Amino acid sequence: MMSSTPKYFFLFCVSxxxxxxxxxKFLHYKTSFSTHSPHSAPKxxxxxxxxxxxxxxxxxxxxxxxxxxxxxxxxxxxxHPFWFSFQNEGxxxxxxxxxxxxxxxxxCDVSPLHQYLPGGGKRxxxxxxxxxxxxxxxxxxxxxFKLTDGxxxxxxxxxxxxxxxxxxxxxxxxYSHVVMKTIRIxxxxxxxxxxxxxxxxxxxxxxxxxxxxxxxxxxYFYLLMDDKILLKNEGNTNITISRVMKKICxxxxxxxxxxxxxxxxxxxxxxxxxxxxxxxxxxNIKKMYNFAxxxxxxDLEQWVYNVTHKEVADKNGIMTFSRDSSKVPYKWRxxxxxxxxxxxxxxxxxxxxxxxxxxxKSQIEQKNLTLDLVNKEWSLE
Numbered sequence: 501m502m503s504s505t506p507k508y509f510f511l512f513c514v515s516x517x518x519x520x521x522x523x524x525k526f527l528h529y530k531t532s533f534s535t536h537s538p539h540s541a542p543k544x545x546x547x548x549x550x551x552x553x554x555x556x557x558x559x560x561x562x563x564x565x566x567x568x569x570x571x572x573x574x575x576x577x578x579x580h581p582f583w584f585s586f587q588n589e590g591x592x593x594x595x596x597x598x599x600x601x602x603x604x605x606x607x608c609d610v611s612p613l614h615q616y617l618p619g620g621g622k623r624x625x626x627x628x629x630x631x632x633x634x635x636x637x638x639x640x641x642x643x644x645f646k647l648t649d650g651x652x653x654x655x656x657x658x659x660x661x662x663x664x665x666x667x668x669x670x671x672x673x674x675y676s677h678v679v680m681k682t683i684r685i686x687x688x689x690x691x692x693x694x695x696x697x698x699x700x701x702x703x704x705x706x707x708x709x710x711x712x713x714x715x716x717x718x719x720y721f722y723l724l725m726d727d728k729i730l731l732k733n734e735g736n737t738n739i740t741i742s743r744v745m746k747k748i749c750x751x752x753x754x755x756x757x758x759x760x761x762x763x764x765x766x767x768x769x770x771x772x773x774x775x776x777x778x779x780x781x782x783x784n785i786k787k788m789y790n791f792a793x794x795x796x797x798x799d800l801e802q803w804v805y806n807v808t809h810k811e812v813a814d815k816n817g818i819m820t821f822s823r824d825s826s827k828v829p830y831k832w833r834x835x836x837x838x839x840x841x842x843x844x845x846x847x848x849x850x851x852x853x854x855x856x857x858x859x860x861k862s863q864i865e866q867k868n869l870t871l872d873l874v875n876k877e878w879s880l881e
Contacts, residue, residue: 552755556717695765711748713832718741778808778825833869
């Protein structure tokens with residue numbers, strides 16, 4: 501018991517530092533904005549949208565749908581540097597300081613990042629995924645671009661790396677929507693205090709995907725560090741894809757249950773399946789945009805069509821790849837080992853039932869693509 505005390509005290513201190521920095525920033529916030537900003541300070545309280553999902557569920561694509569808007573300040577995976585600063589802790593313990601970080605970033609307070617980024621949080625390049633944020637790759641945040649240049653992923657990585665983190669915070673305050681996506685929140689109840697924060701207009705967009713497709717995709721990516729953190733408190737050091745998926749599936753079910761039970765989340769939670777977004781992208785984007793208080797533009801609709809109907813790589817664009825999205829949900833069915841499929845179906849039965857995924861009863865059923873294993877009539881409403 502005594503051996504666990506120091507780590508809990510250390511994490512408590514981290515959370516306390518994040519809170520004190522946030523409070524200090526709030527009390528001493530300067531209300532002036534850069535005269536070079538193409539935006540003006542939002543007249544009303546900004547909308548704050550958090551995309552919750554799990555690894556390999558399509559959340560990067562969903563995030564870029566919002567990042568495409570020039571009135572959205574988007575932050576890709578803010579929990580990544582935090583998790584990798586505390587690699588020996590479990591996900592349960594890291595939820596609390598991560599929650600405090602999200603609260604700060606939603607109000608454009610970047611001061612907590614100074615505490616654990618490798619260079620003390622002086623430049624945006626210390627954020628591994630800074631070039632995924634369109635707002636950091638355009639004026640006035642990055643002077644290397646002209647307003648007419650648009651978004652250029654590679655140029656941003658080369659030319660905007662020295663932008664100060666404080667400039668990021670000031671720019672964020674001029675946007676009407678602040679959107680973040682994370683795969684590192686497995687307990688929605690941790691976030692409930694944020695819904696009672698009068699400074700936030702927080703909404704949750706919950707992206708889920710067929711667990712079998714997630715398991716298949718995870719096999720091709722190095723996620724060992726994440727898996728160790730996920731299973732830290734499970735009492736078994738043997739890390740398998742089956743055990744990881746069992747915890748992920750339980751988390752997605754619990755997130756939905758909390759959302760339906762908590763009165764403060766009524767009208768502020770929306771669930772969407774990866775498969776529906778892939779098969780009918782424009783239809784579902786309109787639903788998500790309506791939920792977030794946004795309206796699709798012709799430019800967005802054309803971009804979405806291009807990245808979901810053409811097998812073309814674009815290393816400079818807002819999405820570095822495009823593909824026929826209607827084929828993506830079925831990629832696991834032919835090559836995936838049926839023994840693993842059976843394990844996932846057993847460990848994720850509750851999630852599959854809740855989100856409308858049908859089990860394959862045999863290898864023949866699995867490989868029979870004329871047999872639809874996704875319930876088209878699914879709805880959580």
